[in-house]
Amino acid sequence: MAAMKARRHLQCLLKGRGRAVWGARCLSALPQGSFASSSSSSSSSSSRQLISLENEYSAHNYHPIPVVFSQAKGSTVWDPEGKKYLDFLSAYSAVNQGHCHPKIIKALQDQTEKLTLSSRAFYNDKFPVFAERLRSIFGYDMVLPMNTGAEGVETALKLTRKWGYEKKKIPKDEAIIVSCCGCFHGRTLAVISMSCDNEATRGFGPLLPGHLKVDFGDAIALENLFKEKGDKIAGFLFEPIQGEAGVIIPPDGYLKAVRDLCSKYNILMISDEVQSGLGRSGRMLACDWEDVRPDVVVLGKALGGGVIPVSAVLADKDVMLCIQPGEHGSTFGGNPLASAVAIASLDVIKDEQLVERSAQMGEDLMKQLIELQRRFPGYIKEVRGRGLFSAVELNGAALSPVSAYDICLKLKERGVLAKPTHSTIIRLTPPLSLSGDELEEGVKALQDVFELDLPMLLQTRPQTSAPHAPHLCDRCGRKVYGA
Ligand SMILES: Cc1ncc(COP(=O)(O)O)c(C=O)c1O
Numbered sequence: 353m354a355a356m357k358a359r360r361h362l363q364c365l366l367k368g369r370g371r372a373v374w375g376a377r378c379l380s381a382l383p384q385g386s387f388a389s390s391s392s393s394s395s396s397s398s399s400r401q402l403i404s405l406e407n408e409y410s411a412h413n414y415h416p417i418p419v420v421f422s423q424a425k426g427s428t429v430w431d432p433e434g435k436k437y438l439d440f441l442s443a444y445s446a447v448n449q450g451h452c453h454p455k456i457i458k459a460l461q462d463q464t465e466k467l468t469l470s471s472r473a474f475y476n477d478k479f480p481v482f483a484e485r486l487r488s489i490f491g492y493d494m495v496l497p498m499n500t501g502a503e504g505v506e507t508a509l510k511l512t513r514k515w516g517y518e519k520k521k522i523p524k525d526e527a528i529i530v531s532c533c534g535c536f537h538g539r540t541l542a543v544i545s546m547s548c549d550n551e552a553t554r555g556f557g558p559l560l561p562g563h564l565k566v567d568f569g570d571a572i573a574l575e576n577l578f579k580e581k582g583d584k585i586a587g588f589l590f591e592p593i594q595g596e597a598g599v600i601i602p603p604d605g606y607l608k609a610v611r612d613l614c615s616k617y618n619i620l621m622i623s624d625e626v627q628s629g630l631g632r633s634g635r636m637l638a639c640d641w642e643d644v645r646p647d648v649v650v651l652g653k654a655l656g657g658g659v660i661p662v663s664a665v666l667a668d669k670d671v672m673l674c675i676q677p678g679e680h681g682s683t684f685g686g687n688p689l690a691s692a693v694a695i696a697s698l699d700v701i702k703d704e705q706l707v708e709r710s711a712q713m714g715e716d717l718m719k720q721l722i723e724l725q726r727r728f729p730g731y732i733k734e735v736r737g738r739g740l741f742s743a744v745e746l747n748g749a750a751l752s753p754v755s756a757y758d759i760c761l762k763l764k765e766r767g768v769l770a771k772p773t774h775s776t777i778i779r780l781t782p783p784l785s786l787s788g789d790e791l792e793e794g795v796k797a798l799q800d801v802f803e804l805d806l807p808m809l810l811q812t813r814p815q816t817s818a819p820h821a822p823h824l825c826d827r828c829g830r831k832v833y834g835a
Pocket residue numbers: 444500501502503505536537538539591595596624625626627628652653
């Protein structure tokens with residue numbers, strides 16, 4: 353019965369796609385307590401209706417800002433009612449090239465008419481071209497294609513273990529991978545086994561063995577660990593800028609120090625550039641900030657141009673050829689559609705000089721954010737960023753219980769979409785194609801929130817809300833993420 357009801361919803365949704373008004377039968381089929389039973393206004397109902405439908409039928413594994421995307425172009429998004437927003441999240445940096453970029457969409461359309469999937473049981477005529485393109489841009493001998501970022505990281509971990517046993521001669525099943533406190537590499541089991549985010553790990557144990565943690569940005573701690581356990585350490589996995597932790601930038605010289613230590617102790621340096629790469633930080637790879645060449649690079653997100661998931665692990669032959677036929681793969685990895693889209697996505701980054709643009713616009717953004725902090729020192733603890741990879745860290749203690757989420761809700765009302773990371777950090781990562789005017793518009797909205805909305809929020813803050821509790825890592829008991 354419930355399944356029949358759900359099917360009717362879906363049919364109504366599909367039939368009504370693009371229409372402002374839903375048929376009465378569809379509305380009457382909505383779950384009790386949903387918006388449909390309390391309103392008949394059509395064009396303003398659609399967002400609420402869709403949110404209600406999703407809440408009813410989708411797992412609650414996200415806590416979204418309540419806005420429904422129904423169309424987007426460049427940095428602009430429209431909801432079903434036609435309200436316009438500026439996107440300052442870019443699907444967590446997957447839309448670096450801007451939404452629905454015409455060249456990427458054309459590549460997608462052209463390819464869908466020819467061939468979409470071969471599987472790697474056979475060759476196809478697009479993946480080799482994509483692989484060669486990656487080689488010519490990034491200078492690694494080989495690529496292993498996957499789909500999502502988490503899969504890319506998993507692949508890098510497997511590759512690193514394999515290399516550890518075959519080349520470094522680590523005793524069987526004793527290989528260790530070191531990662532950083534506060535890291536984020538996705539949501540799969542191996543990857544959450546490295547996480548300090550209790551929400552990501554609690555209730556999902558047992559976590560995978562073979563991991564050790566070290567403080568991000570601390571080269572001395574890293575060397576101590578390498579000295580102590582280096583014989584069994586196969587790789588050091590890290591984000592050159594920690595995105596989900598709140599756009600944390602390591603101290604100058606850290607990337608070089610990591611490179612030197614990994615070389616000294618024969619440990620693979622694995623840079624997860626899923627979020628920081630492809631121009632986001634104002635360099636093609638964030639490791640380029642210190643002209644450092646990791647042994648393994650993981651790309652994802654913007655490699656698919658915001659169109660389809662494409663990820664890739666890059667390495668030289670002595671590492672990549674440790675994986676033999678049958679030992680790893682994915683039905684969709686390297687598919688011709690993804691390959692065509694990824695080639696176009698890389699072309700757009702180059703042709704539109706998005707890396708340089710990110711660097712330049714990032715400087716403009718930082719100047720404006722510093723000015724904002726100067727105006728609101730009580731509210732803003734720190735502003736930071738590289739390129740258009742930036743964040744505003746709130747003074748959590750002064751604002752509690754008003755959170756970064758509350759501020760993002762107000763920003764949304766003012767037409768700008770951003771998402772908090774943890775309770776006190778607002779990440780600002782607009783498409784790299786954003787215009788100077790759009791940048792100013794976004795910062796102006798943030799300024800208005802601080803100037804006009806925040807005093808009201810603080811006055812009406814619910815006395816029952818708990819103050820921001822510091823996030824203590826289950827593993828080491830230390831405070832991670834700003835609070
Ligand atoms: C650094 C990093 N690695 C990996 C991932 C996981 O990517 P995906 O969500 O595509 O699995 C993310 C996602 O935000 C990320 O920021």
